[in-house]
Amino acid sequence: MLILAFIGSPRPKGNSTLLLNKFIKGAKESGATVETIDTNRINIKYCRGCLKCNLAKRCTIRNDDFEELSKKILTADTLVFSSPVYFHHLPAGLKAIIDRFRSFNHVQILEDGLKHTPWVDWRKNFILLLSLGKPSTEDTEPIVDLFNFICEELGSGNKLTTIIGTRLAVPKQVIMEKHDLITLYEKLKIPVHLVEKDYEKNQALLKECFELGKKIK
Ligand SMILES: Cc1cc2nc3c(=O)[nH]c(=O)nc-3n(C[C@H](O)[C@H](O)[C@H](O)COP(=O)(O)O)c2cc1C
Incomplete structure:
Protein backbone atom coordinates (compact mmCIF):
# COMPACT_ATOMS: atom_id res chain seq x y z
CA MET A 1 0.00 0.00 0.00
CA LEU A 2 1.51 3.25 -1.17
CA ILE A 3 0.07 6.42 0.36
CA LEU A 4 0.74 9.93 -0.87
CA ALA A 5 -0.32 12.53 1.69
CA PHE A 6 -0.68 16.26 1.04
CA ILE A 7 -0.21 18.79 3.84
CA GLY A 8 -2.38 21.82 3.13
CA SER A 9 -1.79 23.85 6.29
CA PRO A 10 0.96 26.48 6.25
CA ARG A 11 1.13 26.29 10.07
CA PRO A 12 3.71 24.15 11.85
CA LYS A 13 1.68 21.74 14.00
CA GLY A 14 -1.55 22.77 12.26
CA ASN A 15 -4.54 20.75 13.39
CA SER A 16 -5.09 19.18 9.98
CA THR A 17 -1.43 18.10 9.90
CA LEU A 18 -1.83 16.54 13.35
CA LEU A 19 -4.87 14.61 12.09
CA LEU A 20 -2.73 13.47 9.17
CA ASN A 21 0.06 12.37 11.52
CA LYS A 22 -2.41 10.15 13.37
CA VAL A 34 3.75 6.87 3.18
CA GLU A 35 5.21 9.90 1.46
CA THR A 36 4.12 13.39 2.50
CA ILE A 37 4.06 16.44 0.26
CA ASP A 38 4.08 19.86 1.91
CA THR A 39 2.05 21.97 -0.50
CA ASN A 40 3.54 25.14 0.98
CA ARG A 41 7.10 24.13 0.12
CA ILE A 42 6.72 22.41 -3.23
CA ASN A 43 7.16 24.46 -6.42
CA ILE A 44 3.84 24.28 -8.27
CA LYS A 45 2.81 26.87 -10.83
CA TYR A 46 -0.82 27.79 -11.34
CA CYS A 47 -2.79 26.05 -14.10
CA ARG A 48 -2.71 28.35 -17.14
CA GLY A 49 -5.95 27.02 -18.60
CA CYS A 50 -4.16 26.34 -21.90
CA LEU A 51 -5.98 22.97 -22.19
CA LYS A 52 -2.98 21.52 -24.02
CA CYS A 53 -3.32 18.54 -21.67
CA ASN A 54 -6.47 17.55 -23.56
CA LEU A 55 -4.21 16.56 -26.49
CA ALA A 56 -0.83 16.00 -24.84
CA LYS A 57 -2.32 13.68 -22.15
CA ARG A 58 -0.17 15.43 -19.56
CA CYS A 59 0.33 18.89 -18.17
CA THR A 60 2.67 20.82 -20.47
CA ILE A 61 3.80 23.38 -17.87
CA ARG A 62 7.50 22.88 -17.27
CA ASN A 63 10.06 24.01 -14.71
CA ASP A 64 8.10 23.09 -11.63
CA ASP A 65 7.55 19.99 -9.49
CA PHE A 66 4.28 18.79 -11.01
CA GLU A 67 5.73 16.32 -13.51
CA GLU A 68 7.46 14.39 -10.76
CA LEU A 69 4.47 14.80 -8.45
CA SER A 70 2.03 13.53 -11.07
CA LYS A 71 4.01 10.28 -11.36
CA LYS A 72 3.71 9.85 -7.60
CA ILE A 73 -0.01 10.62 -7.71
CA LEU A 74 -0.59 8.04 -10.43
CA THR A 75 1.42 5.37 -8.63
CA ALA A 76 -0.17 5.82 -5.18
CA ASP A 77 -3.02 3.58 -4.01
CA THR A 78 -4.28 6.21 -1.58
CA LEU A 79 -4.22 9.99 -1.75
CA VAL A 80 -4.69 11.85 1.53
CA PHE A 81 -5.43 15.56 1.60
CA SER A 82 -5.15 17.21 5.02
CA SER A 83 -6.19 20.83 5.02
CA PRO A 84 -7.60 23.77 6.92
CA VAL A 85 -10.75 25.38 5.55
CA TYR A 86 -9.98 28.83 4.12
CA PHE A 87 -13.04 30.87 3.17
CA HIS A 88 -15.10 27.69 2.67
CA HIS A 89 -12.40 26.21 0.44
CA LEU A 90 -8.84 24.91 0.22
CA PRO A 91 -5.79 27.09 0.90
CA ALA A 92 -4.10 28.28 -2.30
CA GLY A 93 -1.13 25.86 -2.31
CA LEU A 94 -3.32 22.77 -2.27
CA LYS A 95 -5.85 24.29 -4.67
CA ALA A 96 -3.04 24.98 -7.17
CA ILE A 97 -2.24 21.26 -7.18
CA ILE A 98 -5.90 20.29 -7.54
CA ASP A 99 -6.27 22.60 -10.56
CA ARG A 100 -3.42 20.71 -12.22
CA PHE A 101 -5.45 17.49 -11.82
CA ARG A 102 -7.21 18.75 -14.96
CA SER A 103 -4.36 17.13 -16.91
CA PHE A 104 -5.29 13.63 -15.70
CA ASN A 105 -8.28 13.33 -18.01
CA HIS A 106 -9.74 14.21 -21.35
CA VAL A 107 -12.67 16.59 -21.22
CA GLN A 108 -15.22 16.75 -23.99
CA ILE A 109 -18.08 19.25 -24.19
CA LEU A 110 -21.34 17.49 -25.08
CA GLU A 111 -24.79 18.88 -25.81
CA ASP A 112 -25.91 18.43 -22.23
CA GLY A 113 -22.70 18.63 -20.20
CA LEU A 114 -19.09 17.55 -19.97
CA LYS A 115 -17.65 14.08 -20.49
CA HIS A 116 -14.53 13.28 -18.49
CA THR A 117 -12.34 10.38 -19.57
CA PRO A 118 -9.26 9.67 -17.45
CA TRP A 119 -6.08 8.79 -19.37
CA VAL A 120 -5.51 5.81 -17.10
CA ASP A 121 -7.73 3.69 -14.89
CA TRP A 122 -8.04 5.28 -11.42
CA ARG A 123 -8.99 3.06 -8.48
CA LYS A 124 -7.82 4.97 -5.47
CA ASN A 125 -8.83 5.81 -1.95
CA PHE A 126 -9.20 9.53 -1.49
CA ILE A 127 -9.02 10.65 2.14
CA LEU A 128 -9.95 14.17 3.17
CA LEU A 129 -8.91 15.36 6.64
CA LEU A 130 -10.30 18.85 7.25
CA SER A 131 -9.98 21.29 10.11
CA LEU A 132 -12.06 24.43 10.58
CA GLY A 133 -12.87 27.12 13.13
CA LYS A 134 -16.65 26.80 13.08
CA PRO A 135 -18.38 24.41 15.46
CA SER A 136 -20.37 23.01 12.51
CA THR A 137 -19.31 21.56 9.17
CA GLU A 138 -21.20 23.54 6.50
CA ASP A 139 -18.12 25.56 5.46
CA THR A 140 -16.51 22.31 4.31
CA GLU A 141 -19.28 21.55 1.81
CA PRO A 142 -17.60 23.16 -1.25
CA ILE A 143 -14.45 21.13 -0.52
CA VAL A 144 -16.31 17.86 -0.06
CA ASP A 145 -18.28 18.59 -3.26
CA LEU A 146 -15.01 19.24 -5.10
CA PHE A 147 -13.50 15.93 -4.00
CA ASN A 148 -16.66 14.01 -4.83
CA PHE A 149 -16.45 15.55 -8.28
CA ILE A 150 -12.76 14.66 -8.69
CA CYS A 151 -13.39 11.06 -7.61
CA GLU A 152 -16.24 10.79 -10.10
CA GLU A 153 -14.52 12.43 -13.07
CA LEU A 154 -11.49 10.19 -12.62
CA GLY A 155 -13.57 7.02 -12.89
CA SER A 156 -16.03 4.98 -10.91
CA GLY A 157 -13.36 3.03 -8.99
CA ASN A 158 -12.41 5.85 -6.61
CA LYS A 159 -13.71 6.13 -3.07
CA LEU A 160 -13.81 9.21 -0.85
CA THR A 161 -13.68 9.17 2.96
CA THR A 162 -13.88 12.44 4.89
CA ILE A 163 -13.06 13.29 8.50
CA ILE A 164 -13.73 16.81 9.80
CA GLY A 165 -12.44 18.53 12.93
CA THR A 166 -14.58 21.48 14.11
CA ARG A 167 -14.00 24.42 16.51
CA LEU A 168 -10.23 24.35 15.96
CA ALA A 169 -8.62 27.79 15.96
CA VAL A 170 -4.97 27.64 16.99
CA PRO A 171 -2.13 25.24 16.13
CA LYS A 172 -1.93 22.07 18.27
CA GLN A 173 -5.45 22.64 19.63
CA VAL A 174 -6.66 19.20 18.61
CA ILE A 175 -4.00 17.53 20.82
CA MET A 176 -4.33 19.91 23.81
CA GLU A 177 -4.97 18.57 27.28
CA LYS A 178 -8.03 19.85 29.16
CA HIS A 179 -6.15 22.42 31.27
CA ASP A 180 -4.60 23.99 28.14
CA LEU A 181 -7.99 24.04 26.44
CA ILE A 182 -9.47 25.88 29.45
CA THR A 183 -6.72 28.54 29.24
CA LEU A 184 -7.24 28.83 25.48
CA TYR A 185 -11.03 29.08 25.69
CA GLU A 186 -10.73 31.79 28.35
CA LYS A 187 -8.32 33.70 26.13
CA LEU A 188 -10.48 33.33 23.01
CA LYS A 189 -13.69 33.95 24.98
CA ILE A 190 -15.15 30.59 24.00
CA PRO A 191 -17.57 29.32 26.70
CA VAL A 192 -15.37 27.26 29.01
CA HIS A 193 -18.14 24.75 29.75
CA LEU A 194 -17.56 23.45 26.20
CA VAL A 195 -14.08 22.19 27.08
CA GLU A 196 -15.22 18.87 28.49
CA LYS A 197 -17.21 17.99 25.36
CA ASP A 198 -14.62 19.38 22.95
CA TYR A 199 -11.78 17.49 24.59
CA GLU A 200 -13.70 14.23 24.11
CA LYS A 201 -14.54 15.25 20.53
CA ASN A 202 -10.85 15.92 19.76
CA GLN A 203 -9.74 12.63 21.26
CA ALA A 204 -12.39 10.76 19.25
CA LEU A 205 -11.27 12.59 16.10
CA LEU A 206 -7.62 11.63 16.56
CA LYS A 207 -8.65 8.04 17.18
CA GLU A 208 -10.85 8.04 14.08
CA CYS A 209 -7.88 9.21 11.95
CA PHE A 210 -5.59 6.58 13.46
CA GLU A 211 -8.16 3.82 12.91
CA LEU A 212 -8.80 4.92 9.33
CA GLY A 213 -5.05 4.83 8.63
CA LYS A 214 -4.86 1.38 10.15
CA LYS A 215 -7.64 -0.11 8.08
CA ILE A 216 -6.91 1.57 4.76
CA LYS A 217 -6.52 -1.06 2.06
C1 LIG B 1 -7.49 32.71 5.71
C2 LIG B 1 -8.35 31.91 6.64
C3 LIG B 1 -9.65 31.61 6.26
C4 LIG B 1 -10.45 30.82 7.09
N1 LIG B 1 -11.73 30.52 6.69
C5 LIG B 1 -12.51 29.75 7.49
C6 LIG B 1 -13.84 29.42 7.10
O1 LIG B 1 -14.31 29.74 6.02
N2 LIG B 1 -14.59 28.68 7.97
C7 LIG B 1 -14.10 28.26 9.19
O2 LIG B 1 -14.83 27.59 9.92
N3 LIG B 1 -12.83 28.53 9.56
C8 LIG B 1 -12.03 29.27 8.75
N4 LIG B 1 -10.73 29.54 9.12
C9 LIG B 1 -10.19 28.90 10.34
C10 LIG B 1 -9.36 27.64 10.00
O3 LIG B 1 -10.04 26.80 9.09
C11 LIG B 1 -9.10 26.83 11.28
O4 LIG B 1 -8.40 27.60 12.22
C12 LIG B 1 -8.38 25.53 11.01
O5 LIG B 1 -8.51 24.71 12.15
C13 LIG B 1 -6.90 25.72 10.71
O6 LIG B 1 -6.33 24.47 10.39
P1 LIG B 1 -4.77 24.19 10.61
O7 LIG B 1 -4.53 24.30 12.09
O8 LIG B 1 -4.58 22.83 10.08
O9 LIG B 1 -4.03 25.23 9.84
C14 LIG B 1 -9.93 30.33 8.32
C15 LIG B 1 -8.61 30.65 8.69
C16 LIG B 1 -7.83 31.43 7.86
C17 LIG B 1 -6.40 31.74 8.29
Whole structure:
Protein backbone atom coordinates (compact mmCIF):
# COMPACT_ATOMS: atom_id res chain seq x y z
CA MET A 1 0.00 0.00 0.00
CA LEU A 2 1.51 3.25 -1.17
CA ILE A 3 0.07 6.42 0.36
CA LEU A 4 0.74 9.93 -0.87
CA ALA A 5 -0.32 12.53 1.69
CA PHE A 6 -0.68 16.26 1.04
CA ILE A 7 -0.21 18.79 3.84
CA GLY A 8 -2.38 21.82 3.13
CA SER A 9 -1.79 23.85 6.29
CA PRO A 10 0.96 26.48 6.25
CA ARG A 11 1.13 26.29 10.07
CA PRO A 12 3.71 24.15 11.85
CA LYS A 13 1.68 21.74 14.00
CA GLY A 14 -1.55 22.77 12.26
CA ASN A 15 -4.54 20.75 13.39
CA SER A 16 -5.09 19.18 9.98
CA THR A 17 -1.43 18.10 9.90
CA LEU A 18 -1.83 16.54 13.35
CA LEU A 19 -4.87 14.61 12.09
CA LEU A 20 -2.73 13.47 9.17
CA ASN A 21 0.06 12.37 11.52
CA LYS A 22 -2.41 10.15 13.37
CA PHE A 23 -3.62 8.69 10.08
CA ILE A 24 -0.02 8.02 9.02
CA LYS A 25 0.78 6.38 12.36
CA GLY A 26 -2.12 3.98 11.85
CA ALA A 27 -1.20 3.34 8.22
CA LYS A 28 2.44 2.61 9.05
CA GLU A 29 1.38 0.19 11.78
CA SER A 30 -0.46 -1.68 9.06
CA GLY A 31 2.64 -1.77 6.88
CA ALA A 32 1.87 1.04 4.43
CA THR A 33 4.55 3.18 2.83
CA VAL A 34 3.75 6.87 3.18
CA GLU A 35 5.21 9.90 1.46
CA THR A 36 4.12 13.39 2.50
CA ILE A 37 4.06 16.44 0.26
CA ASP A 38 4.08 19.86 1.91
CA THR A 39 2.05 21.97 -0.50
CA ASN A 40 3.54 25.14 0.98
CA ARG A 41 7.10 24.13 0.12
CA ILE A 42 6.72 22.41 -3.23
CA ASN A 43 7.16 24.46 -6.42
CA ILE A 44 3.84 24.28 -8.27
CA LYS A 45 2.81 26.87 -10.83
CA TYR A 46 -0.82 27.79 -11.34
CA CYS A 47 -2.79 26.05 -14.10
CA ARG A 48 -2.71 28.35 -17.14
CA GLY A 49 -5.95 27.02 -18.60
CA CYS A 50 -4.16 26.34 -21.90
CA LEU A 51 -5.98 22.97 -22.19
CA LYS A 52 -2.98 21.52 -24.02
CA CYS A 53 -3.32 18.54 -21.67
CA ASN A 54 -6.47 17.55 -23.56
CA LEU A 55 -4.21 16.56 -26.49
CA ALA A 56 -0.83 16.00 -24.84
CA LYS A 57 -2.32 13.68 -22.15
CA ARG A 58 -0.17 15.43 -19.56
CA CYS A 59 0.33 18.89 -18.17
CA THR A 60 2.67 20.82 -20.47
CA ILE A 61 3.80 23.38 -17.87
CA ARG A 62 7.50 22.88 -17.27
CA ASN A 63 10.06 24.01 -14.71
CA ASP A 64 8.10 23.09 -11.63
CA ASP A 65 7.55 19.99 -9.49
CA PHE A 66 4.28 18.79 -11.01
CA GLU A 67 5.73 16.32 -13.51
CA GLU A 68 7.46 14.39 -10.76
CA LEU A 69 4.47 14.80 -8.45
CA SER A 70 2.03 13.53 -11.07
CA LYS A 71 4.01 10.28 -11.36
CA LYS A 72 3.71 9.85 -7.60
CA ILE A 73 -0.01 10.62 -7.71
CA LEU A 74 -0.59 8.04 -10.43
CA THR A 75 1.42 5.37 -8.63
CA ALA A 76 -0.17 5.82 -5.18
CA ASP A 77 -3.02 3.58 -4.01
CA THR A 78 -4.28 6.21 -1.58
CA LEU A 79 -4.22 9.99 -1.75
CA VAL A 80 -4.69 11.85 1.53
CA PHE A 81 -5.43 15.56 1.60
CA SER A 82 -5.15 17.21 5.02
CA SER A 83 -6.19 20.83 5.02
CA PRO A 84 -7.60 23.77 6.92
CA VAL A 85 -10.75 25.38 5.55
CA TYR A 86 -9.98 28.83 4.12
CA PHE A 87 -13.04 30.87 3.17
CA HIS A 88 -15.10 27.69 2.67
CA HIS A 89 -12.40 26.21 0.44
CA LEU A 90 -8.84 24.91 0.22
CA PRO A 91 -5.79 27.09 0.90
CA ALA A 92 -4.10 28.28 -2.30
CA GLY A 93 -1.13 25.86 -2.31
CA LEU A 94 -3.32 22.77 -2.27
CA LYS A 95 -5.85 24.29 -4.67
CA ALA A 96 -3.04 24.98 -7.17
CA ILE A 97 -2.24 21.26 -7.18
CA ILE A 98 -5.90 20.29 -7.54
CA ASP A 99 -6.27 22.60 -10.56
CA ARG A 100 -3.42 20.71 -12.22
CA PHE A 101 -5.45 17.49 -11.82
CA ARG A 102 -7.21 18.75 -14.96
CA SER A 103 -4.36 17.13 -16.91
CA PHE A 104 -5.29 13.63 -15.70
CA ASN A 105 -8.28 13.33 -18.01
CA HIS A 106 -9.74 14.21 -21.35
CA VAL A 107 -12.67 16.59 -21.22
CA GLN A 108 -15.22 16.75 -23.99
CA ILE A 109 -18.08 19.25 -24.19
CA LEU A 110 -21.34 17.49 -25.08
CA GLU A 111 -24.79 18.88 -25.81
CA ASP A 112 -25.91 18.43 -22.23
CA GLY A 113 -22.70 18.63 -20.20
CA LEU A 114 -19.09 17.55 -19.97
CA LYS A 115 -17.65 14.08 -20.49
CA HIS A 116 -14.53 13.28 -18.49
CA THR A 117 -12.34 10.38 -19.57
CA PRO A 118 -9.26 9.67 -17.45
CA TRP A 119 -6.08 8.79 -19.37
CA VAL A 120 -5.51 5.81 -17.10
CA ASP A 121 -7.73 3.69 -14.89
CA TRP A 122 -8.04 5.28 -11.42
CA ARG A 123 -8.99 3.06 -8.48
CA LYS A 124 -7.82 4.97 -5.47
CA ASN A 125 -8.83 5.81 -1.95
CA PHE A 126 -9.20 9.53 -1.49
CA ILE A 127 -9.02 10.65 2.14
CA LEU A 128 -9.95 14.17 3.17
CA LEU A 129 -8.91 15.36 6.64
CA LEU A 130 -10.30 18.85 7.25
CA SER A 131 -9.98 21.29 10.11
CA LEU A 132 -12.06 24.43 10.58
CA GLY A 133 -12.87 27.12 13.13
CA LYS A 134 -16.65 26.80 13.08
CA PRO A 135 -18.38 24.41 15.46
CA SER A 136 -20.37 23.01 12.51
CA THR A 137 -19.31 21.56 9.17
CA GLU A 138 -21.20 23.54 6.50
CA ASP A 139 -18.12 25.56 5.46
CA THR A 140 -16.51 22.31 4.31
CA GLU A 141 -19.28 21.55 1.81
CA PRO A 142 -17.60 23.16 -1.25
CA ILE A 143 -14.45 21.13 -0.52
CA VAL A 144 -16.31 17.86 -0.06
CA ASP A 145 -18.28 18.59 -3.26
CA LEU A 146 -15.01 19.24 -5.10
CA PHE A 147 -13.50 15.93 -4.00
CA ASN A 148 -16.66 14.01 -4.83
CA PHE A 149 -16.45 15.55 -8.28
CA ILE A 150 -12.76 14.66 -8.69
CA CYS A 151 -13.39 11.06 -7.61
CA GLU A 152 -16.24 10.79 -10.10
CA GLU A 153 -14.52 12.43 -13.07
CA LEU A 154 -11.49 10.19 -12.62
CA GLY A 155 -13.57 7.02 -12.89
CA SER A 156 -16.03 4.98 -10.91
CA GLY A 157 -13.36 3.03 -8.99
CA ASN A 158 -12.41 5.85 -6.61
CA LYS A 159 -13.71 6.13 -3.07
CA LEU A 160 -13.81 9.21 -0.85
CA THR A 161 -13.68 9.17 2.96
CA THR A 162 -13.88 12.44 4.89
CA ILE A 163 -13.06 13.29 8.50
CA ILE A 164 -13.73 16.81 9.80
CA GLY A 165 -12.44 18.53 12.93
CA THR A 166 -14.58 21.48 14.11
CA ARG A 167 -14.00 24.42 16.51
CA LEU A 168 -10.23 24.35 15.96
CA ALA A 169 -8.62 27.79 15.96
CA VAL A 170 -4.97 27.64 16.99
CA PRO A 171 -2.13 25.24 16.13
CA LYS A 172 -1.93 22.07 18.27
CA GLN A 173 -5.45 22.64 19.63
CA VAL A 174 -6.66 19.20 18.61
CA ILE A 175 -4.00 17.53 20.82
CA MET A 176 -4.33 19.91 23.81
CA GLU A 177 -4.97 18.57 27.28
CA LYS A 178 -8.03 19.85 29.16
CA HIS A 179 -6.15 22.42 31.27
CA ASP A 180 -4.60 23.99 28.14
CA LEU A 181 -7.99 24.04 26.44
CA ILE A 182 -9.47 25.88 29.45
CA THR A 183 -6.72 28.54 29.24
CA LEU A 184 -7.24 28.83 25.48
CA TYR A 185 -11.03 29.08 25.69
CA GLU A 186 -10.73 31.79 28.35
CA LYS A 187 -8.32 33.70 26.13
CA LEU A 188 -10.48 33.33 23.01
CA LYS A 189 -13.69 33.95 24.98
CA ILE A 190 -15.15 30.59 24.00
CA PRO A 191 -17.57 29.32 26.70
CA VAL A 192 -15.37 27.26 29.01
CA HIS A 193 -18.14 24.75 29.75
CA LEU A 194 -17.56 23.45 26.20
CA VAL A 195 -14.08 22.19 27.08
CA GLU A 196 -15.22 18.87 28.49
CA LYS A 197 -17.21 17.99 25.36
CA ASP A 198 -14.62 19.38 22.95
CA TYR A 199 -11.78 17.49 24.59
CA GLU A 200 -13.70 14.23 24.11
CA LYS A 201 -14.54 15.25 20.53
CA ASN A 202 -10.85 15.92 19.76
CA GLN A 203 -9.74 12.63 21.26
CA ALA A 204 -12.39 10.76 19.25
CA LEU A 205 -11.27 12.59 16.10
CA LEU A 206 -7.62 11.63 16.56
CA LYS A 207 -8.65 8.04 17.18
CA GLU A 208 -10.85 8.04 14.08
CA CYS A 209 -7.88 9.21 11.95
CA PHE A 210 -5.59 6.58 13.46
CA GLU A 211 -8.16 3.82 12.91
CA LEU A 212 -8.80 4.92 9.33
CA GLY A 213 -5.05 4.83 8.63
CA LYS A 214 -4.86 1.38 10.15
CA LYS A 215 -7.64 -0.11 8.08
CA ILE A 216 -6.91 1.57 4.76
CA LYS A 217 -6.52 -1.06 2.06
C1 LIG B 1 -7.49 32.71 5.71
C2 LIG B 1 -8.35 31.91 6.64
C3 LIG B 1 -9.65 31.61 6.26
C4 LIG B 1 -10.45 30.82 7.09
N1 LIG B 1 -11.73 30.52 6.69
C5 LIG B 1 -12.51 29.75 7.49
C6 LIG B 1 -13.84 29.42 7.10
O1 LIG B 1 -14.31 29.74 6.02
N2 LIG B 1 -14.59 28.68 7.97
C7 LIG B 1 -14.10 28.26 9.19
O2 LIG B 1 -14.83 27.59 9.92
N3 LIG B 1 -12.83 28.53 9.56
C8 LIG B 1 -12.03 29.27 8.75
N4 LIG B 1 -10.73 29.54 9.12
C9 LIG B 1 -10.19 28.90 10.34
C10 LIG B 1 -9.36 27.64 10.00
O3 LIG B 1 -10.04 26.80 9.09
C11 LIG B 1 -9.10 26.83 11.28
O4 LIG B 1 -8.40 27.60 12.22
C12 LIG B 1 -8.38 25.53 11.01
O5 LIG B 1 -8.51 24.71 12.15
C13 LIG B 1 -6.90 25.72 10.71
O6 LIG B 1 -6.33 24.47 10.39
P1 LIG B 1 -4.77 24.19 10.61
O7 LIG B 1 -4.53 24.30 12.09
O8 LIG B 1 -4.58 22.83 10.08
O9 LIG B 1 -4.03 25.23 9.84
C14 LIG B 1 -9.93 30.33 8.32
C15 LIG B 1 -8.61 30.65 8.69
C16 LIG B 1 -7.83 31.43 7.86
C17 LIG B 1 -6.40 31.74 8.29
